[in-house]
Amino acid sequence: MFPELNNLLNTTPDRAEQGKLTLLCDANTDGSFLVHHFLSFYLKANCKVCFVALIQSFSHYNIVGQKLGVSLTVARECGQLVFLEGLKSSVDVFFRAQAEPHPLQFLREANAENLQPLYEFVREALKPVDDGEAAWRCPVLLVDDLSVLLSLGMGAVAVLDFIHYCRATVCWERKGNIVALVHDSGDTEDEENNILLNGLSHQSHLILRAEGLPTGFCRDVHGQLRILWRTPSQPTTQRDRSLTYQYKIQDKSVSFFAKGMSPAVL
């Protein structure tokens, strides 16, 4: 996790909030550093994490996680982390018929209606342990990323339904958190993606939006991060609080600064 981002969000692993949906989105840039942040944050906060990693392999997250101070292999072995590796499982699902329902079963079907097998997988993974002692703090579902599901043949409504079911189980029933990444396609007229993004934006408690600089590439400022706090359940007359920072990604951390205050400029 990035300590500077924790300061901006005013959280620490000890005081993580519960029952929240956090939406990560990126436009014209790569927002995956946010996924790495939240993964290491919740592992350090001693939460049980179910990570649906659809876009990269386990070793990628593991190696970056080690730079940020968590070991995914250890977490997986002791049961803190349930990892669904999309790329590797897709090969198994696609080429061999599976005996039991597989979370990525929609890859084999021509017109998959919904993501129910995936939801069942998440529910099973984040089931509370019944032996009396609360080993982990709260369940967390992390998805990287939801836009890939659209590319694989699911409609935006099916993905929204999936998140809705997960919210009911993880956030409301078990007081956990959900963090999901969606790409913002900008002006490329991806209707389904816009529906998904807008729908999730209205349901989220916290939106982190990483944008590329409108002026183009810069070596010292890699992009701009907009943070928006919302209260979706209670419509308020107050404007939601929002902050904007610029950031630069380094080897093991990300540094944030106010707009125009990059150390390279000052």
Place this chain on the structure above:
Amino acid sequence: MAAVATCGTGAGSTGSMVAAGGKNNVTSFQRRGPRASGSDSSYSRLVSIAGTRPSVRNGQLLVSTGLPALDQLLGGGLAVGTVLLIEEDKYNIYSSLLFKYFLAEGIINGHTLLVASAKEDPADILQELPAPLLDDNVKKDFDEDACNHKTAESNIKMKIAWRYQLLPKMEAGPVSSSRFGHYYDASKKMPQELIEASKWHGFFSPEKSSSTLNIEPCSLTHGYIKLLQFIQNIIYEEGFDGSNPQKKQKNILRIGIQNLGSPLWGDDICCTENGNSHSLTKFLYVLRGLLRTSLSACMITMPTHLIQNKAIISRVTNLSDTVVGLESFIGSERETNPLYKDYHGLIHIRQIPRLNNLIYDVSDVKDLAFKLKKKLFTIEGWRGRSFPNLKI
């Protein structure tokens, strides 16, 4: 995950995206060299695969794209296990040339090739590969196929200056075959004996389309399903995914797919706006899954300028690792622009992956143009507004 042991890169532990047997994370302080037992010294054997080198940044195993200039722009080369997507130029002249460079590099390095095309027979494509520029001194070394031997020798030599071993050996002009990345002469053809000595598999879509499917009809078009099965078959049969303990495959599989997405594959995204919008993206996803779990690297050329639905292009970009776009000046008003008079087109590096890392190597030079001289394909760039003077 087998790991590549790199000395002194500074990162704590390194790993490559290859699953070949057990999971070892080798730290940077482990000594290189062949062990006596040889049973699980997979990492030391991986290091000496011809035509590969570990990335200086993250220890990722890299292969050359066939163009040393492009290798440098991509941060050292193409990572094993990833997809390089080339967005074709309008008349598919230069992208097919890059495709041939990629295959020629595989032949020179002794990699196994898998060539898939819906337009030309792969055997014909291989006949038209450019000839490598080799000088006479090392020609007989190459005939003996002494690549591995040479790399092992150079390992021993640099005991004291071992840090420098990882730096790419920058030599201009004709080079020996044991280095990474070669130059090719576009005006000559690859010698027949080299092509015959190489191992390659061809997939020609019209030939394979009549056989039956043993997979449920999903939304993929027929041609893509057959291609995926073919690739998966080769990877499994020849042991590139490490699942077969009998086959000790320590070679790279270079997959080249030409004109993916064109109507010749049976896909209609280039014909209509409301075509089958999931076929190509599903194909790319499963292909990437196959690549991540095997010792292979793939180059795909795609006529993105023909795709009617722009949303598909952005989805395809997100599903690929490295994306390079070619824009040729033929027929455009830039042909007469004095700024571009020496060049044949522009190269756009649209996406570079951040593998095993938060950051990536990105070149400062963003405006790049290429030209195909009599023999060589060169890339030059502008820095600021001055005339091009940066040879990459």
